[in-house]
Amino acid sequence: MRQTPLYETHLKYGGKIVEFGGWLLPVQYSGILEEHKAVREKAGLFDVSHMGEVAVKGPDALAFLQKVVTNDVSRLADTQVQYTPMCYPDGGTVDDLLIYRYGQEHFFLVINAANIEKDWNWLVENSDGFNVELRNLSAETAELALQGPLAERILSQLTDVPLAKLKYYWFIPEVMLAGKKTMISRTGYTGEDGFEIYCLPGDVNELWEAIMEAGRPLGLMPAGLGCRDTLRFEACLPLYGHELSQDISPLEAGLLRFVNLEKGPFNGREILAQQKANGLKRKIAGFVMTGKGIARAEYPVIFEGRRIGTVTSGSYSPTLNKNLGLALVEAEYAAAGQQFDIEIRGKLVAAEVIAKPFYKREGK
Amino acid sequence: MNFPKELKYARSHEWVRVEGSRAVVGITDYAQHQLGDIVFIEVPTVGNKVEVGKNFSVVESVKAVSDIYAPVAGVIVEVNEKLGDAPETVNQDPYGEGWIAVIEMSDRANLDDLLGSDEYADLAAKGGH
Structure with missing residues (x-):
């Protein structure tokens, strides 16, 4: 530890x-x-x-990042920061991260603590053929x-x-x-x-x-x-391992605005483009408990006796004083106003889909 | 931390106040402290039978879901409905307004297996195990 x-x-x-x-x-x-x-x-x-940090330097730094992440890194100016998912070729998510641009040939990535080793290996593996130098700065x-x-x-x-x-x-x-x-x-x-x-x-x-x-x-x-x-x-910001994972694509997580399908080839582009063109099968929906109980991650989402999804995060919301949740559900059940049940300790408790984010600060 | 002398305590961190044939039950100051801010309580149903050591209620803090175990066997005769709207009462007054249920005891011998306040204080000081 x-x-x-x-x-x-x-x-x-x-x-x-x-x-x-x-x-x-x-x-x-x-x-x-x-x-x-x-x-x-x-x-x-x-x-x-505990967060991880990786420096990416070299003549191919931008081209390398364009290949590994879904957002368009070329839109970053010096000293600008960008949020982006990073995908596997099958569209599943490796991690979500921040990219800091120091210059055309120097970027700084901030990655999730639990994913440092996995991300590092993935970045190194994907750097083949690119003139880049990667440094894991997490410990320093x-x-x-x-x-x-x-x-x-x-x-x-x-x-x-x-x-x-x-x-x-x-x-x-x-x-x-x-x-x-x-x-x-x-x-x-x-x-x-x-x-x-x-x-x-x-x-x-x-x-x-x-x-x-x-x-x-x-x-x-x-x-x-x-x-x-x-x-x-x-604020409905995704947490890796909950709303995003190897099995959940950024589009399913509702992160389309951080996926640029037009920027050129990148890991996962084909699958993500198909998901977008054909429509999503699953989506992350936000919901409020209308019955008594708190939804927690992994609880089943049930509609008319059939399981339609799984809670990814759930909690009492201190600011709104309500019990809220996020769930990955079949896309047709993800629209605001949809009602379904959450199975809590073997009992069905009513919930209703509401708009995301649950909280937005004033003036933003 | 406060462990009133007149109460009896289960190793699973519930307290019992004996009132004739009835046992008033709640969770200890140590338990509420460990859980942190309590935001939901699933109170038992009046009329339900409970067995010693079986869960009969659930207390949820912001981060954790915890089963509450019956310290004595019997039948639930009263529950604290106020906790539905004010679960934080368990944090604020665990031995008073924060009581959870009253059990009509079916076997008073269950009480002999519970701890006194000094013994329970030792358990809590050792980290609750």
Whole structure:
């Protein structure tokens, strides 16, 4: 089991440690609901050092990425960030990731912690014939996520760089933050405004403390994996292994806008083009429990006695105060207003399909 | 953490308050703390028979689904319907307003297998096992 460089700090802050994808991380500090609310209304600070990072450099860097991911990487300008799925040739999903463009021949990928080894092997295997140099930077990169409406105000106290000018899905390659060298992007996984801060593992504890100190008077709280999941769930951001997997294509997950079928050949294009042309057989639908109960991942979705799908994520939604869920269902049952049942501990409980995302911040 | 002297405790983290032939049942302060924010409780049905050690209720926190086991055998004679709208009561007042059900005991000898407050406090201090 691996620890991030902030492990001792989590204990000091009262973090309740759990195992997640091979890492020991705090699921919560004061409580998931309180931390969730802090991120929606003020700000929360997350340790996301378990995430993986890979540098892609060389004359063929762009061509290589165009082959392995589904989004059109050529549309990225220097210091811009892009979200994209990465597919197998059969259209199943290897992972979903962020691509940071430093320059025509230099990109930085941020991948899911549980997929680091798999992604690395996949990238290396696919780099055959491309003039690129890949480097796995996961062990030498720490990452914090400062999320919430007050994130900009808090972080601006620690740097001279005008963060107010940093737009959503752009980054600044070098920011001196509280005296430490960092890279900062305006990105996140909560549905709120916020920043992700990349630094050296040796600097991350001091950065954590500096941000906590700057933010505490404004209501900043340390936030754990528990609320990271409820926050992303309300915003309907997919979680690999749930809404996306080797068996679920980005189109089935509703991510068509991150799949560019016209950009030229790429892994999975043929199958994805067929899925688009012929219509999808399955789709991720969002639903609200109209009966009493909480849907959880893996629970069956039933319509008139027949299984039509499976819950991929389900939870009490703290912001909406409802029990909500996402499920992969046969496409004809995925439209808003559709009613079906969720099988909870052997009992059928009523649910109804609603629009996604469940939560959208104001002004966005 | 608080473990009132007058209660009896199951190793599976339920408490029992004996009132004549009846047992009021809830989950312990340790259990609610371990679960975190409780957001749903499936209360048992009045009239149902329960067996010792068999699950008779379900408590869900944001992240976890946990079975609640009957500490004594008998018949459910009363349930705390208020928990349907206010499951957080179990976090706030586990031994008071957060009670889950009342069991009319069929075998008082079940009580002899439960722990006293000091014994249970030791169990909780060792991580609950």
